[in-house]
Amino acid sequence: MNSSVETKCIHEGWKPKNGEPRELPIYQSTTFKYDSSDDMGKLFDLEAEGYFYTRLQNPTNDMVAAKICAMEGGCAAMLTSSGQAANFYAMFNICENGDHFIASSSIYGGTYNLFGVTMKKMGIECTFVDQNLSEEELEKYFKPNTKAVFGETITNPTVSVLDIEKFARVAHKHGVPLIVDNTFATPVNCRPFEWGADIVTHSTTKYMDGHAVSVGGCIVDSGNFDWMAHKEKFPGLTTPDESYHGITYAERFGKGAYITKATAQLMRDFGSIQSPQNAFYLNLGLESLAVRMERHCANALAVAKFLKANDKVAWVHYADLEDDEYHEMAKKYLPKGSCGVLSFAIKGGRANAIAFMDSLKFASIVTHVADAKTCLLHPASHTHRQMSEEQLLEAGVSPDLIRLSVGIENVEDIIADLQQALDQI
Numbered sequence: 287m288n289s290s291v292e293t294k295c296i297h298e299g300w301k302p303k304n305g306e307p308r309e310l311p312i313y314q315s316t317t318f319k320y321d322s323s324d325d326m327g328k329l330f331d332l333e334a335e336g337y338f339y340t341r342l343q344n345p346t347n348d349m350v351a352a353k354i355c356a357m358e359g360g361c362a363a364m365l366t367s368s369g370q371a372a373n374f375y376a377m378f379n380i381c382e383n384g385d386h387f388i389a390s391s392s393i394y395g396g397t398y399n400l401f402g403v404t405m406k407k408m409g410i411e412c413t414f415v416d417q418n419l420s421e422e423e424l425e426k427y428f429k430p431n432t433k434a435v436f437g438e439t440i441t442n443p444t445v446s447v448l449d450i451e452k453f454a455r456v457a458h459k460h461g462v463p464l465i466v467d468n469t470f471a472t473p474v475n476c477r478p479f480e481w482g483a484d485i486v487t488h489s490t491t492k493y494m495d496g497h498a499v500s501v502g503g504c505i506v507d508s509g510n511f512d513w514m515a516h517k518e519k520f521p522g523l524t525t526p527d528e529s530y531h532g533i534t535y536a537e538r539f540g541k542g543a544y545i546t547k548a549t550a551q552l553m554r555d556f557g558s559i560q561s562p563q564n565a566f567y568l569n570l571g572l573e574s575l576a577v578r579m580e581r582h583c584a585n586a587l588a589v590a591k592f593l594k595a596n597d598k599v600a601w602v603h604y605a606d607l608e609d610d611e612y613h614e615m616a617k618k619y620l621p622k623g624s625c626g627v628l629s630f631a632i633k634g635g636r637a638n639a640i641a642f643m644d645s646l647k648f649a650s651i652v653t654h655v656a657d658a659k660t661c662l663l664h665p666a667s668h669t670h671r672q673m674s675e676e677q678l679l680e681a682g683v684s685p686d687l688i689r690l691s692v693g694i695e696n697v698e699d700i701i702a703d704l705q706q707a708l709d710q711i
């Protein structure tokens with residue numbers, strides 16, 4: 287269907303045939319029945335397509351993955367139990383013990399830990415780089431065993447915009463894919479494949495679900511990266527898989543190779559499946575995503591301007607502000623608006639930041655971000671607590687930074703709440 291992303295949000299995925307339910311059914315079943323043992327055997331050999339056990343695949347999940355895939359303009363997708371699982375699978379699907387990859391140092395704290403600490407224990411090394419380095423400087427970080435480059439379209443929580451084309455060019459020059467976490471922008475505001483990214487990941491927990499009811503993730507493959515052209519770098523895709531009777535994914539599945547391997551191998555062995563019930567909630571969220579993003583962006587811009595004009599506020603970062611350092615990048619990659627999240631600081635340091643946050647009426651202090659309700663958090667005291675002062679600075683998270691996730695309430699009410707809390711300090 288050659289329609290706009292707003293229409294895809296609603297009509298892609300589940301497409302009922304004559305007499306079938308209008309709304310996406312929840313296949314609340316762990317298992318699927320077959321008439322003969324031969325029918326079932328073919329599924330296990332990946333010779334026929336079909337469902338056999340929900341740890342690997344479930345029809346409800348697949349319909350929702352297909353919708354996100356269409357919205358991103360990809361060729362194959364899978365849901366995962368969380369954004370963390372999505373980023374882990376996306377990377378582990380092509381990196382093995384002894385491999386290396388490069389990631390922006392400004393990424394989400396959870397991903398920073400996963401890449402820098404947990405994956406290191408698996409023998410996979412990550413080098414974190416300043417995403418604003420020039421192409422020449424970035425190239426210095428590539429090694430013979432580098433297998434991927436990773437960044438976030440809009441970083442959480444510093445809301446910096448990634449120069450996707452620059453990252454893609456450097457990655458491709460070194461024969462590796464670019465993986466982009468598109469959580470904050472969503473495919474409504476940016477589709478990284480259009481700028482050269484090869485794989486996109488999401489924490490669907492954020493805007494996609496949109497109502498803070500279900501944790502989830504998604505991986506989408508563009509199908510554009512030619513694994514066979516870099517055969518020696520990606521043996522997991524280009525040589526026989528002994529756990530699947532010698533199937534070579536890139537030969538057998540072509541553009542579907544990456545997602546087929548992540549499903550058949552990683553989901554089989556690690557089992558981070560999304561529950562069909564949660565996938566149903568996610569699908570509801572997706573139906574209104576385009577409308578909500580428009581409102582989130584309009585409200586956030588008004589709030590950013592309000593904060594910027596207040597003399598108790600030290601600084602505001604929001605790429606849609608004309609004098610923001612990322613404004614030119616945002617105009618290029620996010621012409622419809624960036625997202626509802628901004629970061630700012632209150633003069634007088636940590637104590638004033640805490641006093642301000644504790645005085646808010648409906649804007650609540652929660653770990654979450656990117657849902658309908660305005661909420662905020664002080665990363666240095668909360669999400670990034672485990673990081674050293676040095677790591678915080680490397681990630682661009684100054685100790686006074688407050689992450690504000692602007693919701694879809696009436697914007698005058700949001701501003702009034704912020705105003706009365708600022709008046710308390």
Ligand SMILES: *Cc1c(COP(=O)(O)O)cnc(C)c1O
Nearest residue numbers: 368369370394442469489491502
């Ligand atoms: C929240 C988040 C994640 C992790 O997702 P979960 O669903 O919480 O596991 C990954 N990347 C970004 C950009 C996020 O905001």
